[in-house]
Amino acid sequence: MSKKNLNMISIYVMGKRFSVPEDLTILKALEFSGFxxxxxxxxxxxxxxxxxxxxxxxxxxxxxxxxxCQTVIExxxxxxxxxxxxxxxxxxxxxxxDPESLDIVKTYPELLRCMxxxxxxxxxxxxxxxxxxxxxxxxGDLERVVELSIECVMCGLCAARCPAELSPYNIxxxxxxxxxxxxxxxxxxxxxxxxxxxxxxxxxxxAGLKKTDNKRLQEIFGEMQAKKGASV
Amino acid sequence: xxYPAGMRPSVEKVAQRRKERLNNYEFPRLSPEDKAALxxxxxxxxxxxxxxxxxxxxxxxxxxxxxxxxxxxSPSRLNLEAVDLTKPDYRTDVLVIGGGGGGVTAALTANExxxxxxxxxxxxxxxxxTIMAEGGIAAASLPEDSPAAHYIDTMVGGRFKNIPEVVExxxxxxxxxxxxxxxxxxxxxxxxxxxxxxxxxxGHSFKRSHSxxxxxxxxxMRVLGDELRNRKGIEVLEFCPAVELLLDSEGRCAGAVLExxxxxxxxxxxxxxxxxxxxxxGRLHPxxxxxxxxxxxxxxxxxxxxxxxxxxxxxxxxxxxxxxAAWPEQILGLxxxxxxxxxxxxxxxxxxxxxxxxxxxxxxxSAAILRECGPRGKGVETPTGTMGVWLDTPMIxxxxxxxxxxxxxxxxxxxxxRYKKYGIDPIQEPLLIYPTQHYQNxxxxxxxxxxxxxxxxxxxxxxxxxxxxxxxxxxxSMSDVFVFGRRAGRHAAENYRKKPVxxxxxxxxxxxxxxxxxxxxxxGLRSPMLLPDYRFEKALTSTNYVSEIVEAEK
Numbered sequence: 001m002s003k004k005n006l007n008m009i010s011i012y013v014m015g016k017r018f019s020v021p022e023d024l025t026i027l028k029a030l031e032f033s034g035f036x037x038x039x040x041x042x043x044x045x046x047x048x049x050x051x052x053x054x055x056x057x058x059x060x061x062x063x064x065x066x067x068x069c070q071t072v073i074e075x076x077x078x079x080x081x082x083x084x085x086x087x088x089x090x091x092x093x094x095x096x097x098d099p100e101s102l103d104i105v106k107t108y109p110e111l112l113r114c115m116x117x118x119x120x121x122x123x124x125x126x127x128x129x130x131x132x133x134x135x136x137x138x139x140g141d142l143e144r145v146v147e148l149s150i151e152c153v154m155c156g157l158c159a160a161r162c163p164a165e166l167s168p169y170n171i172x173x174x175x176x177x178x179x180x181x182x183x184x185x186x187x188x189x190x191x192x193x194x195x196x197x198x199x200x201x202x203x204x205x206x207a208g209l210k211k212t213d214n215k216r217l218q219e220i221f222g223e224m225q226a227k228k229g230a231s232v
Numbered sequence: 233x234x235y236p237a238g239m240r241p242s243v244e245k246v247a248q249r250r251k252e253r254l255n256n257y258e259f260p261r262l263s264p265e266d267k268a269a270l271x272x273x274x275x276x277x278x279x280x281x282x283x284x285x286x287x288x289x290x291x292x293x294x295x296x297x298x299x300x301x302x303x304x305x306s307p308s309r310l311n312l313e314a315v316d317l318t319k320p321d322y323r324t325d326v327l328v329i330g331g332g333g334g335g336v337t338a339a340l341t342a343n344e345x346x347x348x349x350x351x352x353x354x355x356x357x358x359x360x361x362t363i364m365a366e367g368g369i370a371a372a373s374l375p376e377d378s379p380a381a382h383y384i385d386t387m388v389g390g391r392f393k394n395i396p397e398v399v400e401x402x403x404x405x406x407x408x409x410x411x412x413x414x415x416x417x418x419x420x421x422x423x424x425x426x427x428x429x430x431x432x433x434x435g436h437s438f439k440r441s442h443s444x445x446x447x448x449x450x451x452x453m454r455v456l457g458d459e460l461r462n463r464k465g466i467e468v469l470e471f472c473p474a475v476e477l478l479l480d481s482e483g484r485c486a487g488a489v490l491e492x493x494x495x496x497x498x499x500x501x502x503x504x505x506x507x508x509x510x511x512x513x514g515r516l517h518p519x520x521x522x523x524x525x526x527x528x529x530x531x532x533x534x535x536x537x538x539x540x541x542x543x544x545x546x547x548x549x550x551x552x553x554x555x556x557a558a559w560p561e562q563i564l565g566l567x568x569x570x571x572x573x574x575x576x577x578x579x580x581x582x583x584x585x586x587x588x589x590x591x592x593x594x595x596x597x598s599a600a601i602l603r604e605c606g607p608r609g610k611g612v613e614t615p616t617g618t619m620g621v622w623l624d625t626p627m628i629x630x631x632x633x634x635x636x637x638x639x640x641x642x643x644x645x646x647x648x649x650r651y652k653k654y655g656i657d658p659i660q661e662p663l664l665i666y667p668t669q670h671y672q673n674x675x676x677x678x679x680x681x682x683x684x685x686x687x688x689x690x691x692x693x694x695x696x697x698x699x700x701x702x703x704x705x706x707x708x709s710m711s712d713v714f715v716f717g718r719r720a721g722r723h724a725a726e727n728y729r730k731k732p733v734x735x736x737x738x739x740x741x742x743x744x745x746x747x748x749x750x751x752x753x754x755x756g757l758r759s760p761m762l763l764p765d766y767r768f769e770k771a772l773t774s775t776n777y778v779s780e781i782v783e784a785e786k
Contacts, residue, residue, distance in 0.1 A: 021772065023561075023562075024562075024771070025562050028562075028766075028771045028772075029771075031766040031767050031768075031770070031771040032767075032768060032769075032771035032772065034767050034768055035767070036763070036765065036767055037527075038355075038471065038493045038494075038763065039471065039494075041355075041527045042355055042356065042359035042363075042526055042527055042528075043359065043363060043364050043526040043527070044526065044527055044566075045364055045524070045526075045563070045566045045567070046646075046650055047363055047364055047447065047449075047450050047646065048356075048358070048359050048363050048364070048450075048526065050355065050356055050359055070562075070650070070653065072562065089458075089461060091461075091462045091464075092462060093462070094416065094417050094459075095415065126649065127649075146419055150419065150444070150445065150447065150451070151445075151447060151645060151646065151649075152454075153450065154358075154454060170458075173454055173455075173458055174458075176417065176419055176454075176455075177416070177417025177455055177458065178417065179417070179419065180414065180416075180417035180418050180419040180420075180455075181414070181415060181416065181417040184414070184419065184420070184422060184426065185422070185425075185426025185427070187373075187426070187427055187428055189373065189374070189375060189427060190373050190407060190410060190411060190428065191411070193372065193373055193375075193407045194407050194408045194411055197379060197404050197405075197407060197408070202378055202379045202380050202404070205378070205380040206379065206380050206383055206400050206403075206404075209380060209383055209384060209387075210396040210397075210400065214387075214392040217384055217387055217388060217392065218264060218388060220384055221384050221385065221388040221437065222264075224381060224384070224385075224437035224438075225261070225437055227437075228432070228437055228438070
């Protein structure tokens with residue numbers, strides 16, 4: 001972005017007006033305005049969920065939610081960052097739980113308070129079908145919860161907006177862990193590899209390689225690369 | 233929005249020439265000699281003038297990037313007179329500094345061994361480079377693969393500079409890390425028969441990278457953070473970065489001083505052992521490059537450990553990831569997973585011509601892109617004056633006569649989502665890329681337990697040096713953070729100092745200030761930096777880094 005000929009627009013941060021170049025993300029607009037962010041900024045790439053932001057547009061009654069690092073500013077938008085949201089997270093031992101039993105509802109009994117208003121889905125900045133995964137959780141359809149929630153960035157906006165006071169993102173994480181730990185197939189292949197390494201099956205070979213000169217290592221590498229072929 | 237008019241003709245050329253490149257065409261691989269020459273002539277690591285020799289401290293004479301010297305040769309941000317070390321705010325068996333993959337793993341492991349753990353982190357728990365890892369975690373899990381083959385690939389990738397014993401630990405423990413993560417509830421991608429899905433990142437000889445879509449690190453951090461909060465005996469201090477290490481009267485590590493970012497108060501922690509897991513230096517923008525790193529990657533651990541007397545290894549070697557986003561400007565520097573190339577996308581110039589094999593290692597590919605954009609003049613210029621070349625993503629769904637259809641969306645949902653916001657569909661159009669600072673290859677020298685040369689001071693993850701030699705292979709960083717997080721956590725929990733410290737000391741920081749004064753070194757900075765400053769005009773300058781580099785290349 002050239003510094004010359006910047007087209008400036010107004011935004012409101014917690015009610016205060018700032019003039020910033022158009023096309024910036026909310027995060028960069030905050031920084032351009034002079035805010036040095038400690039809370040409310042993490043990966044700057046849309047995966048960590050630290051920069052949850054709530055805003056309204058001029059002449060529009062709706063509340064909008066987004067990630068500050070991923071959203072381009074609009075003229076006259078009025079915003080505030082919401083980088084921390086209290087949530088409910090019980091302690092549990094995933095390895096000792098039974099995914100087929102009522103452990104899910106016992107761990108998060110408030111699940112049953114969901115009234116199906118869909119506010120969670122509307123507030124998700126990465127467009128997940130939050131209400132649908134909560135419904136799937138109530139039905140005990142773990143696979144569906146995993147499928148619908150795997151992209152969750154844990155920003156907490158769903159929990160901030162839920163009138164039934166659920167923390168949907170924590171519930172989804174709990175269920176994904178149950179599913180990953182209990183429902184996915186074991187891999188005999190991997191178990192064998194771990195066992196072999198433990199029994200020192202590869203020790204002699206690696207000990208030999210540690211003494212091998214670089215030229216020879218390069219040659220072996222070349223042979224392995226040649227064998228792997230073009231398709232990966 | 234899509235691509236602006238000025239870039240469209242090049243997009244068309246890429247589309248026209250795509251057919252020639254389908255049907256298993258691959259650009260020839262570099263010979264070891266050609267690769268060495270390419271690196272020497274075009275990789276920023278080898279450019280004169282970007283590095284300087286350190287003038288003071290335990291690593292005096294070491295070649296480091298200029299920005300690293302600037303923070304290392306600055307006075308402490310701690311006001312030494314204002315700190316009372318006689319009444320520590322916390323006493324713990326093991327202090328873990330850093331809340332990414334290495335730190336959380338070390339904390340969980342030390343806790344399992346019965347140690348009382350305090351974890352202090354600069355931002356939120358999990359805000360780190362680990363959470364951003366897209367591609368996967370390397371482990372020799374297939375029958376045809378072996379830890380020995382993983383060892384060879386890692387050594388070759390590291391230009392044979394890796395510490396062999398440390399690499400041995402890495403390749404031997406990576407498969408058990410996979411098992412450990414699975415038991416904690418990580419939803420690894422699976423094949424139809426339930427076995428692990430794996431792919432082959434550049435520089436590896438077998439399919440040994442294991443992923444969760446393009447959200448691998450996010451899934452790891454969510455699960456590990458959740459597990460950490462389940463445990464009793466681990467206290468977490470968020471927004472409390474360490475600003476200096478504490479030593480005892482014999483120069484052994486004995487804790488740290490933290491700074492509460494919310495209140496400005498200093499917190500003194502006495503610890504039986506300290507594990508540094510503070511990550512790398514991306515946000516210092518070495519050599520003026522954009523970075524794929526998270527907001528807090530300011531090399532704090534290197535600064536603190538070096539002041540305490542820790543020896544550094546290979547800190548001058550920086551990894552530039554070849555596939556950083558170069559357009560749109562809003563996501564400049566953001567990483568595009570290596571797995572995109574592994575799935576079949578070629579790297580091509582403004583005319584749609586291939587100029588490098590897509591599976592070269594990161595250093596070689598980055599150098600080739602810089603050469604294409606610089607001296608060869610075959611880069612694509614954006615309206616904001618930055619340069620890039622194309623990553624031809626539509627090839628993925630088109631490969632094998634369309635058999636790949638649906639692959640991109642299934643494998644790279646996050647990337648697809650991100651670009652669609654800006655009107656670019658990676659299934660239909662290529663993505664513009666330019667190298668982005670990605671990884672600090674070196675760091676504080678460690679042994680197989682993650683120990684530094686300072687007793688009771690451990691390293692885990694990117695802050696450590698030696699695992700990856702001069703250049704890290706893709707997917708090896710995820711193995712690294714977990715293998716050495718576990719090793720450091722275990723060893724620290726078994727060997728921490730059991731007796732109380734007689735006298736906590738910051739004398740080493742005082743000595744650092746005296747050395748700066750004696751050498752007449754004046755710095756406008758105070759360090760560790762903790763966070764970069766992007767306020768005001770600096771919010772716009774991120775792109776200028778790139779054009780300056782392009783200028784320099786000409």
